[in-house]
Amino acid sequence: MKKEFIHIKRDKISLRIALLMPVMLMLLFGYAVNTEVDNIKTAVLDRSKTQESRQYIEKFSASGYFKITNYIFSEDELAELIDTGEVRAGIIIPESFAIDINKNENPNVEIVVDGSDPTTARTALSSGVMVSENYSQNLRNKFIDKMGIANSLSFPGVKVNVKTRYNPNLETKKFTIPGLLGVIMQNITVLLTAFAFVREKESGTIEQLMVTPVKAVEIITAKMLPFILIGMVGFFASLAICIYWFKISIVGSVTLLILLGLLFVICSLSLGMLISTFAQNQTQAMLGSFIILLPSIILTGFIFPREAMPPFVSAMGNVIPLTYFVSILRGVVLKGSNFSQLLPHVIPLASITVILLTIASLRVRKSLD
């Protein structure tokens, strides 16, 4: 039994990872696991442009649930912003807003939410209705104070119409399953390559390779190709289950999805490859993979909206490739986004891939020094 403790003590890297991981994960998850969404990015289309409408909008930002990020001039613009995921909600105020209120009538305000993320959408809807209720209540109270309760049949107030873009029934299934596809792809591909070099290191064959004129790039390419194939077969299988078993139809282009899936598979394989170049044995490769895979489930917005996370936690999600692929999957599957709408996700994903591959190649040095 003493021998076992000694083994663990000697493998300092594994020991460190094993001890640090619970602390790190507790802190991260503690902040990240949060279903309370606030600061929902919102665009406002104010057709009234009056003091009244501005006061009404002010109530939205004051509630804390909404963060007004864009002032726009057309409904098309709103649709575009929601499509690209730049905003999650939109408020459309009619031209007659101020006039109606002053005539004690009820103007129709429209709240549009992005249903591809049901948690955020529900929060936006309920708090949007609540904000409007409060606003109307205030108007009514003032009106009664001024006119007395018996003097009128109609009271001023706001009528809210809600509209959900994509996933109108706010089905959680449609939100989680495309994301799940990404999570599964990531886990499998990273683990596949994480052991690629470790096995050669453990068997000593890496030394035999090093005395040959083979280049680092050649080794990496050769190691990745079979896994790219395996990864893509896995991707097709998962995609088929998503469509035929869970009956989630893909709104956008399947070809686009497959091409970006390929990019993601290459990216994950490079990540595994990088872990593999650092690890000295299989235990380290395993732990190293987990330290990246576990947080990715939480930090990438797969379950919990990233908007709800504190800035430093959501910033950590920015460096995980899966974050972008989850957005891409949701974009194509639910929203039917096209390539240019996905660019804000594709560019970082491609950049991360290039960076990972470069570092991995440099790490596969030809020297044991």
Next chain:
Amino acid sequence: MKSLEFAIEIDNLTKKFGDLIAVNDISLKIPKGTIYGILGPNGSGKSTTIRILCGVLHPTNGSAKVMGYDVVKSTEIVRQNLGYMSQKFTLYDDLTVEENLSFFARIYGLSKKELDERKKELIDLAGLEGREKTISKNLSGGWKQRLALVCALIHKPSILILDEPTAGVDPVSRRIFWSIIHQLANGGMTILVSTHYMDEAESCDYTAFIFNGKIMAVDKPSALIEKEGANNLEDVFISYVERASGNKIQTDFTKMKFLKKGDEVGE
């Protein structure tokens, strides 16, 4: 290629790992077409020197040339000229004999035609006929070792470097292996080999003794025995170690049987 007298030239080579000096100012010249043996206790710097020659380790000081090319500056050319086999027969266990050969052939950029030709020659040389489809994991030690050897020969190197190639191999396999080595040397190949077997060392053209990272003596085996006035190379080896370390070593294994409990050993 330049016409050279020496296949390998090592000049004042030093390699340090932190405070440890593994190789201490070694100089060697290995004539073309000879079998050159390196002898020395475990940890004396044999493997380190060999790894530097293969371009796997970088020297701290000094230089080494293989076929006239500097191992640091022209690593790629050196590697094309050199076959290397380490003490753990590093082959891919889950590949067959043929697949292992083909793999290394492709790494060295052999064409399909060259490969087929070469494969036949080498399988013949190693006596592996009939085992082409055997998974290498299932080969016995002697076969594995010969497979590792011919894998290192696939690209027709002019120099072959062997790091304790026969460690843990039975006497018959050892003899088959060495007959192949001599066959290769007769064909003009230069062979550098480290070993702990004195009978093997005695069959080399030259032998160098390394101790604590330094070369103690280099000569023909017969000349070394004569110089030390010893019976065989093993006694030469032991007397060098005794002199360098200042410790007396019990030389006769059969005498050890008669040591009583409490007797001091090796003092």
